[in-house]
Amino acid sequence: xxxxxxxxxxxxxxxxxxxxxxxxxxxxxxxxxxxxxxxxxxxxxxxxxxxxxxxxxxxxxxxxxxxxxxxxxxxxxxxxxxxxxxxxxxxxxxxxxxxxxxxxxxxxxxxxxxxxxxxxxxxxxxxxxxxxxxxxxxxxxxxxxxxxxxxxxxxxxxxxxxxxxxxxxxxxxxxxxxxxxxxxxxxxxxxxxxxxxxxxxxxxxxxxxxxxxxxxxxxxxxxxxxxxxxxxxxxxxxxxxxxxxxxxxxxxxxxxxxxxxxxxxxxxxxxxxxxxxxxxxxxxxxxxxxxxxxxxxxxxxxxxxxxxxxxxxxxxxxxxxxxxxxxxxxxxxxxxxxxxxxxxxxxxxxxxxxxxxxxxxxxxxxxxxxxxxxxxxxxxxxxxxxxxxxxxxxxxxxxxxxxxxxxxxxxxxxxxxxxxxxxxxxxxxxxxxxxxxxxxxxxxxxxxxxxxxxxxxxxxxxxxxxxxxxxxxxxxxxxxxxxxxxxxxxxxxxxxxxxxxxxxxxxxxxxxxxxxxxxxxxxxxxxxxxxxxxxxxxxxxxxxxxxxxxxxxxxxxxxxxxxxxxxxxxxxxxxxxxxxxxxxxxxxxxxxxxxxxxxxxxxxxxxxxxxxxxxxxxxxxxxxxxxxxxxxxxxxxxxxxxxxxxxxxxxxxxxxxxxxxxxxxxxxxxxxxxxxxxxxxxxxxxxxxxxxxxxxxxxxxxxxxxxxxxxxxxxxxxxxxxxxxxxxxxxxxxxxxxxxxxxxxxxxxxxxxxxxxxxxxxxxxxxxxxxxxxxxxxxxxxxxxxxxxxxxxxxxxxxxxxxxxxxxxxxxxxxxxxxxxxxxxxxxxxxxxxxxxxxxxxxxxxxxxxxxxxxxxxxxxxxxxxxxxxxxxxxxxxxxxxxxxxxxxxxxxxxxxxxxxxxxxxxxxxxxxxxxxxxxxxxxxxxxxxxxxxxxxxxxxxxxxxxxxxxx
Numbered sequence: 001x002x003x004x005x006x007x008x009x010x011x012x013x014x015x016x017x018x019x020x021x022x023x024x025x026x027x028x029x030x031x032x033x034x035x036x037x038x039x040x041x042x043x044x045x046x047x048x049x050x051x052x053x054x055x056x057x058x059x060x061x062x063x064x065x066x067x068x069x070x071x072x073x074x075x076x077x078x079x080x081x082x083x084x085x086x087x088x089x090x091x092x093x094x095x096x097x098x099x100x101x102x103x104x105x106x107x108x109x110x111x112x113x114x115x116x117x118x119x120x121x122x123x124x125x126x127x128x129x130x131x132x133x134x135x136x137x138x139x140x141x142x143x144x145x146x147x148x149x150x151x152x153x154x155x156x157x158x159x160x161x162x163x164x165x166x167x168x169x170x171x172x173x174x175x176x177x178x179x180x181x182x183x184x185x186x187x188x189x190x191x192x193x194x195x196x197x198x199x200x201x202x203x204x205x206x207x208x209x210x211x212x213x214x215x216x217x218x219x220x221x222x223x224x225x226x227x228x229x230x231x232x233x234x235x236x237x238x239x240x241x242x243x244x245x246x247x248x249x250x251x252x253x254x255x256x257x258x259x260x261x262x263x264x265x266x267x268x269x270x271x272x273x274x275x276x277x278x279x280x281x282x283x284x285x286x287x288x289x290x291x292x293x294x295x296x297x298x299x300x301x302x303x304x305x306x307x308x309x310x311x312x313x314x315x316x317x318x319x320x321x322x323x324x325x326x327x328x329x330x331x332x333x334x335x336x337x338x339x340x341x342x343x344x345x346x347x348x349x350x351x352x353x354x355x356x357x358x359x360x361x362x363x364x365x366x367x368x369x370x371x372x373x374x375x376x377x378x379x380x381x382x383x384x385x386x387x388x389x390x391x392x393x394x395x396x397x398x399x400x401x402x403x404x405x406x407x408x409x410x411x412x413x414x415x416x417x418x419x420x421x422x423x424x425x426x427x428x429x430x431x432x433x434x435x436x437x438x439x440x441x442x443x444x445x446x447x448x449x450x451x452x453x454x455x456x457x458x459x460x461x462x463x464x465x466x467x468x469x470x471x472x473x474x475x476x477x478x479x480x481x482x483x484x485x486x487x488x489x490x491x492x493x494x495x496x497x498x499x500x501x502x503x504x505x506x507x508x509x510x511x512x513x514x515x516x517x518x519x520x521x522x523x524x525x526x527x528x529x530x531x532x533x534x535x536x537x538x539x540x541x542x543x544x545x546x547x548x549x550x551x552x553x554x555x556x557x558x559x560x561x562x563x564x565x566x567x568x569x570x571x572x573x574x575x576x577x578x579x580x581x582x583x584x585x586x587x588x589x590x591x592x593x594x595x596x597x598x599x600x601x602x603x604x605x606x607x608x609x610x611x612x613x614x615x616x617x618x619x620x621x622x623x624x625x626x627x628x629x630x631x632x633x634x635x636x637x638x639x640x641x642x643x644x645x646x647x648x649x650x651x652x653x654x655x656x657x658x659x660x661x662x663x664x665x666x667x668x669x670x671x672x673x674x675x676x677x678x679x680x681x682x683x684x685x686x687x688x689x690x691x692x693x694x695x696x697x698x699x700x701x702x703x704x705x706x707x708x709x710x711x712x713x714x715x716x717x718x719x720x721x722x723x724x725x726x727x728x729x730x731x732x733x734x735x736x737x738x739x740x741x742x743x744x745x746x747x748x749x750x751x752x753x754x755x756x757x758x759x760x761x762x763x764x765x766x767x768x769x770x771x772x773x774x775x776x777x778x779x780x781x782x783x784x785x786x787x788x789x790x791x792x793x794x795x796x797x798x799x800x801x802x803x804x805x806x807x808x809x810x811x812x813x814x815x816x817x818x819x820x821x822x823x824x825x826x827x828x829x830x831x832x833x834x835x836x837x838x839x840x841x842x843x844x845x846x847x848x849x850x851x852x853x854x855x856x857x858x859x860x861x862x863x864x865x866x867x868x869x870x871x872x873x874x875x876x877x878x879x880x881x882x883x884x885x886x887x888x889x890x891x892x893x894x895x896x897x898x899x900x901x902x903x904x905x906x907x908x909x910x911x912x913x914x915x916x917x918x919x920x921x922x923x924x925x926x927x928x929x930x931x932x933x934x935x936x937x938x939x940x941x942x943x944x945x946x947x948x949x950x951x952x
Contacts, residue, residue: 451486
C-alpha cells in the first residue's frame with residue numbers, strides 16, 4: 001500500500017525537473033497532439049517521433065491568445081497538485097483507522113510487498129527525458145478511479161476477500177449469511193455520511209470482526225463450490241455412464257491411473273539379480289496402531305471398505321488401493337472379476353470380509369503380519385486419482401497373541417516402502433493422545449530427514465481440542481515445531497466420532513460442523529487450507545502426480561538400461577535358443593510329455609507281452625519253486641505229485657496270482673512311461689524339463705488306479721489256463737523243458753551263492769586272494785562236509801533230517817571240537833539238500849527231452865516220469881495267456897486313462913505358479929523371466945508416459 005504514494009511523489013519530482021526554465025531555449029512547435037498520462041496505462045517502450053517546424057510570422061493578437069492559454073495551463077497544474085495533496089491527506093486519515101494487518105501478511109504473496117523495491121524510477125526519468133510536460137499531465141478521471149479502487153482495497157470484509165481469494169486459495173466452511181450485514185455495521189460504526197470519524201474502535205476488535213467476516217465470506221464461496229462440484233460430479237457421472245453403455249461395442253480405454261497401477265503390480269512381483277529397484281511413486285500411509293490410518297484412507301476413498309476393530313490390529317498386510325474416477329462407486333480386486341457396489345451395505349460388508357480373509361490367508365502360520373500385498377482398485381465419481389498403500393500400524397510392544405518378531409517385521413515392511421526416494425509418506429498422528437507417545441514420527445524422520453516427500457496428518461482433532469488443556473500444542477504440531485520431523489505440509493482432520501457404523505456422509509458433515517465452530521480455526525491456530533480430508537485429498541493427489549511426472553521418465557530409462565544388460569547376457573550365453581519364459585517353457589514341456597504318453601500306444605504287442613511275461617515270472621517264481629514244485633517233488637509217485645500241484649495251484653490262483661499280475665502290469669506301464677519320459681531325444685533333448693517330467697510322472701502314477709474288475713476276469717482266465725495239461729506238439733514240450741532248465745539253473749546259482757556266503761572262501765580264494773574264513777563260516781563249512789557225506793550215503797534222502805540224523809551230525813562235529821546247535825544244522829541242511837535236489841532235477845530234464853513220445857502214450861510201459869515238465873508247461877502257458885490279457889487291457893484302457901491323468905496333472909501344475917517355479921529352474925529360465933518382465937514394464941511405462949504427456 002505504500003508504494004503508490006511513493007511512486008506519485010517521485011513522478012512529481014521528475015516532472016518539476018523536466019519543466020524547469022532554461023536560457024536560450026528555442027520555442028518548438030509540436031505537430032502531435034498531447035495525450036493525458038495515467039499511472040494505470042502502460043507506457044510506450046519508446047517516445048513517439050517528434051515532427052518539429054518553425055512558427056510563421058505572428059501578429060500581436062496571436063501573442064495575447066498564447067499568453068491566456070499558458071495561464072490556463074498553470075491553473076490546471078495547480079489543480080493537479082492540490083488534488084494530489086488532498087488525496088494523500090485522505091489516504092493518511094483512512095490508514096489511521098484501519099487495524100494493523102501485518103498478522104495477515106501471509107495472505108498476499110511476498111512479491112507484492114516488494115514491487116516498490118523493484119521499480120527503477122531512474123529508468124522512467126530517462127524514458128521521459130525530452131518530452132513536453134503537457135504529455136505528462138495526469139488523467140483526472142483515471143486518478144479518481146484509482147483512488148476509489150484504493151479505498152475498496154482498504155475496506156474490511158467482502159471487498160478485501162474478493163481481492164485476496166485468488167491468491168490465498170483459502171475457501172473454508174463458515175457461515176456467510178450475515179456477511180453483508182456485518183460489513184455494513186462495521187462501516188456505520190466507523191464513519192458517518194460525511195466520512196468523519198464518529199468513534200474509534202480498538203485494533204483487536206477490528207481484527208476479530210475482519211477475520212469473522214473473512215471466514216463467513218469463505219463459507220459462502222465454499223457452499224457455491226460444493227454445489228458446483230456436486231453438479232459437475234453428476235454431469236461427469238452421466239457422461240461416464242453414456243460411455244459405459246458402449247463398452248460392448250468398442251474396447252474400453254484404460255485410464256491413466258489404471259495404467260500406472262498395472263506397472264506397480266508387475267513391479268511388486270519383479271525380482272532381478274541386477275537389483276533394479278522400484279522407485280515409482282505411491283502414497284505410503286504409515287502411523288501408529290489405531291491412529292486412524294485406515295479411517296483417513298476410507299475418507300479419501302469415500303467408502304468404509306476396511307475391516308474395523310477396537311484397539312486390535314486389523315491391517316495385517318499391505319493393501320494397495322488404486323483410486324480412479326468412474327461412473328459407479330465400485331471396488332474390485334486385481335485377481336478377481338467381481339465388482340463390489342460401495343453404495344450397498346451388503347456389498348461393503350462382503351468386501352470387508354473378503355479383505356480380512358485375504359489378510360489372514362496371506363499370514364503364514366506362527367506369524368501375525370505378512371509382507372504380501374493385497375491389490376484393490378476403487379472407482380467412483382469425484383475420486384482423486386492416486387495409488388495408496390495402507391501399511392500395518394507401527395507398534396512399540398508385542399502383546400500376547402502376537403508372534404515374537406511382529407514389531408521388527410512391521411518396521412521392516414514400513415522401511416521397505418518408505419525407502420523408495422519417490423514415495424510420498426502420509427504420516428498419520430493421533431491427536432487425542434500425547435505426542436510424545438508416538439514412535440512413527442521418529443521412523444519417518446529417519447527415512448525422510450528433510451521432509452521433502454512427507455505429509456503430516458493429525459487425526460481426531462475434535463478429541464484433541466476437547467481434552468488438551470493447551471490448544472497451542474496443536475498449533476505447534478501443525479506448524480512442525482513440536483516434532484523434529486519435517487514435512488511438505490501439515491493437515492488436521494476429523495474422521496468420525498468413533499462409531500464403526502457411521503457412514504462417510506455423516507462423517508463429512510460432522511467434520512464440517514466441527515471446523516465451522518472450532519476455536520482453533522477462529523483464533524488462527526489452524527489455517528483454512530490445513531483442515532478437512534477434502535483439502536488433504538487434493539493436496540496428496542497434487543503431490544502424487546507431481547512426483548510421478550518428475551520421476552517416471554527416469555525410471556523408464558533405468559529399465560531400458562536393465563533390458564539392454566539382460567539381452568546382452570542372453571546373446572552371449574544362449575545365442576541359438578529362443579527367449580522362452582517359464583510359462584512358455586512349461587507349454588513346450590507339456591507338449592513333449594503328451595507326445596511321450598501317446599508313444600505308449602505305439603509299443604508293439606510283442607514287446608508288451610515279453611516284458612509282462614518276464615516280470616510276472618520274476619514276481620511269482622519264488623512262490624512256484626518253494627511252495628508248489630519242491631513240496632510236490634517229495635511225493636513218492638506221480639499221482640500224489642499231480643494232486644499236490646493241482647491243490648496248490650488252485651489256492652494260488654484264488655488268492656494271490658491275479659493281484660500279482662495286476663501289480664506287474666501297473667509296474668510295467670509305469671516303467672515304460674518313465675522310459676519314454678527320461679530317454680534322451682538326441683540333440684533336441686533339453687534337460688531343463690527333467691524335474692518337471694519326473695514330477696508329472698510321479699503324480700500321474702499316484703493318481704492312476706487300475707480297474708478293479710480286471711482281477712476277477714483275470715482270475716477265471718488264469719484258472720482255466722492252469723487246468724489244461726495237453727501239450728500238443730514236440731515244440732511246446734521242448735520249450736517247457738528249456739523253461740524248466742533255465743529256472744533250475746537260476747535257482748542253483750542262487751543256492752551256490754548262498755552256500756558260499758555261509759561257508760566262506762574256498763581253498764583257491766584263500767591261496768590266491770589271501771582270504772580267510774570267519775569262525776562262524778568255519779563251523780558252517782564243517783557242518784556242510786558232514787551233511788554232504790550223509791547225502792552221498794543216501795541220494796534219495798528226503799528234504800528233512802530226522803532227529804537221530806541231527807544228533808549224529810552234531811556228535812561227529814563235537815568229535816572234531818566243533819560245537820553246533822540244531823538250528824544251524826537244519827539251516828545248513830536246507831541249502832545242501834536244495835543244491836542236491838536242483839542238480840538231480842537238471843539231470844532228470846535231460847532224460848525227459850526224449851519223453852514226448854512217452855507223454856503221448858501217457859507214460860505206459862515206461863519208467864520215465866516227466867510230471868515236472870508238464871507243471872512248468874502249464875505255468876508257462878498261464879504266463880503267456882496272462883501277459884496277452886494284460887497287454888490288451890493296457891493298450892485298450894489303461895494307457896488312455898494314464899494319458900487323461902497326465903493331462904489333469906499338467907493342468908493343475910499350469911495353474912500353480914509356485915509349482916512351475918519349483919520345477920523349471922536355472923539361470924536360463926530366470927534370465928528369460930527377467931527379460932519378459934522388464935520388457936513388459938518398459939512397454940507399459942512408455943504407454944503411461946505417452947498418456948501422461950497427452951493429458952498435460
